[in-house]
Amino acid sequence: MDTEPITTSVLIKASGLGISFGARSVLSNVDICVSRGEIVTLIGPNGSGKSTLVKILLGILQADCGTIERRKGLRVGYLPQNFPLSGRIPLSVARLVALNGTARREAVVEALAETGISHLIDTDAGALSGGEFQRAMLARAILRKPDLMVLDEPVQGVDFAGEARLYRLIQEIKNRLGCGILMVSHDLHLVMGGSDKVICLNRHVCCAGVPVEVAKHPEYVRLFGPEARNFAVYTHHHDHIHDDAGHIIRVSEEDGDG
């Protein structure tokens, strides 16, 4: 594969990743790269290996093949897909946010203020709503001053209006921290607009690129249905499409008839 050296803005770069669980191949030949200041979004149907890929990149799972290069001293903030915080462990929001770190209370308050829930600092973490909990976890990620934030379905359990707010918050956090963001999402309509790069995954990389390119890719249309193209911002229902800069570009012939 290409072996260009890891440049200063590149945070993590993997190529040729593959993994099987038993006889079932879950991922094969996956390339991915996240740089500082960009939002890379993984989309794909259930079981397409999105979370598995994230876990490999984070070192939670070991890939069978492929290489991963991380920037030296890369600090990662991770927001996992499932967080079964039961009432078993008594834990205030402040403790949850400061977990595995040495943050002072003022820093915790500040991080919670950034995600808009500083008033909940002494609440029992198990009593939070879905959106509040995700905000608490985002605050926790911020507190770690990450170079790279990995968000696996960050808006799950959040109502529709809350989703858009949460995505906006993620964008703001990225701008403020200047970090890179790798996000897994189902919300095509919101993701396509907010991402710098979209990777459409279905056990392999079906297509990847800027949102408008991916949205018109036949593989993408095949996976999500022709109407999914409408989710992408700036796309028209015509024989042409605008790229990010607004230039008209042609749609390929195989493109569905949505």
Add this chain to the structure above:
Amino acid sequence: MDNFILYALLAGLGIVLSAGPLGCFIVWRQMAFFGDTVAHAALLGVALGLLLDMDVTLGVIIITALVTLALIVLGNQRLIATDTLLGILAHAMLAFGLIAAALLTGVRVDLMGYLFGDILAISRTDLYWIYAISALVLAVTGFLWKRFLMATIHEELAMAEGVPVRDLKIVLMILTALTIATAMKVVGILLITAMLIIPAATARLFARSPEQMAALAIVAGLAGFLGGFGGAFVLDLPAGPAIVATLTLMFLTGFGAMGILQGYKNT
């Protein structure tokens, strides 16, 4: 005070000190059945100790360590669920332990003492074991507290942040096995897990933070131990069951009180 009563009190205190914090992790991580399995294996350890004419506690530690190791290795496969494995091992070990105890000729094995505890038979050597293991458990859980907590709250998140989750799990299993190996003298093989989980469960009702829960578990354990031991002494009851019964009554009282408070709040 008679020596054997002093020894019994000291033994109880030593066990409660480490059982509190350790019991919290067992409750949080749902390891109660693991505790039972290790405890059941202890009987085979007793037989081994008697057979090889070595310190019984050492025999128990060896066998419980082997069972722990087996569980770690077997836990890596996906065909049989962990609780099935634990169920198989728990009862198999108890069966083999009872057979071994029956086969031991020439030595009279006080089976009831091992199964339900014989606190008045605590020796000076037993006390050394109890305090050595207790000190070890407290030191290790104290030192690794934050990491244990992180690994308990979210395994994968902890892994992503560089916490050695697998190693910590093994450490916790070993500490549990060691605690059970030394504490079984007091309440017995069949009741020992109760010493770990009931004080922690009681503490959960009132605790607002993990540290509070660990501290309250020690307090609850100590109260239950003293109450049960005292009650057994006065009413001439077997001490082990009396201690567990007292712990249970405390838990139920706490639970009831919580329920009434919650109901009161909600109206």
